[in-house]
Amino acid sequence: MLSTTSQVLVRNKELFETGKWLFVNPPEADIFSALSNADIYGFHQFFDVYQQCPNNQKHVFEAHYPIEQSEGKLFDGAVIYMPKSKEHASLLIANMAACVKPNSNIFLVGENKSGIKSADKLFANVSQRINKIDSARHCSLYCALLENTATFDIKSFIKYEDIQVSKTTCKIAFMPGIFSAGALDPATQLLIENLPEQLTGNVLDFASGSGVIGCFAAKNNPGINLTLCDVSAVATYCSQLSLSANNLQGKVLASNGLAEIKQKFDTVLTNPPFHTGIKTDYSVTDQFIKQVKFALGPKGILMLVANRFLPYPDIIKGSLNSVSTLAQTSKFSLYRAQK
Missing domain, CATH: 3.40.50.150 (Vaccinia Virus protein VP39)
Known part of the structure; x- marks a missing residue:
């Protein structure tokens, strides 16, 4: 069964039906088969979920998404599952801001008790255009529009x-x-x-x-x-x-x-x-x-x-x-x- 956060994404699946997307730290591999778009990739920081993914050519297990893989083929958008700490969320947002095309969306989904209600502050360094898209199953989904692709240096974290x-x-x-x-x-x-x-x-x-x-x-x-x-x-x-x-x-x-x-x-x-x-x-x-x-x-x-x-x-x-x-x-x- 999908997690409640993934269920919220499926509720809004029309947002991810076209384009090349990067999903960050989903708690289960089933989200990739639950969405109809075949051009969805995975970035995983947890080995157990990474191992569950059937097509490892579309999945990366790293501490940060390697920017060199996305040069010339930036993503049309990214979806980040809210991690345990806000500092970790800030790292992931900064990383994704360097992986998506200009004028792309980065979504943040998480349980309401996870700290996701601070989405405006978390996105502040990369976007001023942040909207709440959905609220269901004690979860929230936020969207930030990035006008320009950012730079990212893991050493700063x-x-x-x-x-x-x-x-x-x-x-x-x-x-x-x-x-x-x-x-x-x-x-x-x-x-x-x-x-x-x-x-x-x-x-x-x-x-x-x-x-x-x-x-x-x-x-x-x-x-x-x-x-x-x-x-x-x-x-x-x-x-x-x-x-x-x-x-x-x-x-x-x-x-x-x-x-x-x-x-x-x-x-x-x-x-x-x-x-x-x-x-x-x-x-x-x-x-x-x-x-x-x-x-x-x-x-x-x-x-x-x-x-x-x-x-x-x-x-x-x-x-x-x-x-x-x-x-x-x-x-x-x-x-x-x-x-």
């Missing part, structure tokens, strides 16, 4: 922060769309503060985000074989930038859960997600915990930090042995389990 934990400092890259962008969140700090004094072998930073856990693990243990994975293209992009900024080596993978993980690990480190878009969603972490035993080698270790109220210890016990609580704060618990 990247910020580096020096993060210090104990005696170690890492330079970490952040972008809109990254969890806890620009700062070290308390749960991740709890995990880093309690990393083993010596890590060896293959180490996985699951749901790596900006790569901060992996960078601290590798900086304090330069001999490890580090892998970082995340479902988000923005996250894998920032993880690679963070590794480079600290002169560290590591493999960075896009993966829906552990699906793309093929090797065995001695240690898996994670501050796992509990949101999908703006909605609370524990299913990704539940599935990860149930599958992580297949990614761990003999006597492999899992270190997972999470909100204390979440029932992860019981789920971990169903997959791994000897679960213990390494550290706690008033809000978070750090668990250690061994295969």
